[in-house]
Amino acid sequence: MADLGRQAPPALMPLLRMLGDLKRIRSAGHMGSIAARLFAAAWAGVAAGVPVADVARRTVADALAATQLGDLDAAALQTAGIPSEEVRRIRAEAVAVAAAPIDAGLQQWLLEARPAPSAGLPPAFVARLAAQPRAGATCPGRGRLVLEPPEDHAEHCAIVAISGVILAPVWGARVETVFLAALAHHLHNALLPDAGFAGEVLLGEWLQPAMARATTLALDDLSPSPRAAVEEACRILPDATTPEGRAFHAADTLDRVLQVEHHLRAAGTSMDFVLQEMELVHAGPVKPFQDAVLVRMGLAA
Structure with missing residues (x-):
């Protein structure tokens, strides 16, 4: 099993970090982060009976575009006067x-994604997951390490689902199964606040029955067909013995650790890195003046 973990592709790490940043991008006129909204739109499609493969392709393509454009979505660009054909070109270039x-075959599949039709409202559990913070790092006998602001369960599940699709070719996994299982893997937290590892240990033998009951209550928000699809996809969750289980657990583990890494990187960032590597004050006609001001005020050498 450990040998299979060595198939994880380090070349995807920069992209996985950028996808994680979608939890932290917000804009005026929108409720929640990009990741939370991708989660809601995906569940609206699943609940409406849109084929899961189509939902996955559209969601991942939108996420890839957002890593480059942030919240400059098609509606905003068109309202700003950019012709619709140019908007499509810009977004396709961002996805590319x-x-x-990523895998060439998956890349081509994603580039063929089309705008999704309106699918109505998402299931009720989506709003509850978006309002449910993640626990942070907990360990029995130790205080909780809460990194502010905490991500919510909608954001986590969205990025795990998107990352799972991107990692699926590594293990030859079916993208729709990985995607749907990842979307659903925290349904129990629509009811149960996240107590983390420490709380799970204390629940002991009651942990699994409580999670199962809470998941069932969330699934009651779905009609029979999408509910059955979710239940079938979630069969991959208990272990990493299948290609789909490996892709899911790789995505889930990486997202949990990268969430903490984000905070550590931010806390350890130097002014030199921000000014030199990130070009916070970037090239332009007034840059010499700006640089001189920063030097004079002691913020740059």
Whole structure:
């Protein structure tokens, strides 16, 4: 099993980090982060009976575009006067740039994604998951390490689902199964606040029955056909013995650790890195003046 873990592709790490940043991008006129909204739109499609493969393709393509454009979505660009054909070109270029390091076949599949039709409202559990913070790092006998602001369960599940699709070719996994299982893997937290590892240990033998009951209550929000599809997809969750289980657990583990890494990187960032590597004050006609001001004020050498 450990040998199979060595198939994980380090070349995808920059992209996985950028996808994680979608939890932290918000804009005026929208509720929640990009990741939370992708989660809601995906569940609206699943609940409406849209084929899961189509939902996955559209969701991942939109996420890839957002790694480059942030919240500059098609509606905003068109309202700003950019012709619709140019908007499509810009967004397709953004997807292509972000998708460069992924599997060639998957890349082509994603580039063929089409705008999704309106699918109505998402299931009720979506709003509850978006309002349910993640626990942070917990360990029995130790205080909780809460990194502010905490991500929510909608954001986590969205990025695991998107990352799972991107990682699926590594293990030859079916993208629709990985995607749907990842979307659903925290349904129990629509009812149960996240107590983390420490709380799970204390629940002991009651942990699994409580999670199962809470998941069932969330699934009651779905009609029979999508509910059955979710239940079938979630069969991969208990272990990493299948290609789909491996892709899911790789995505889930990486997202949990990268969430903490984000905070550590931010806390350890130097002014030199921000000014030199990130070009916070970037090239332009007034840059010499700006640089001189920063030097004079002691913020740059």
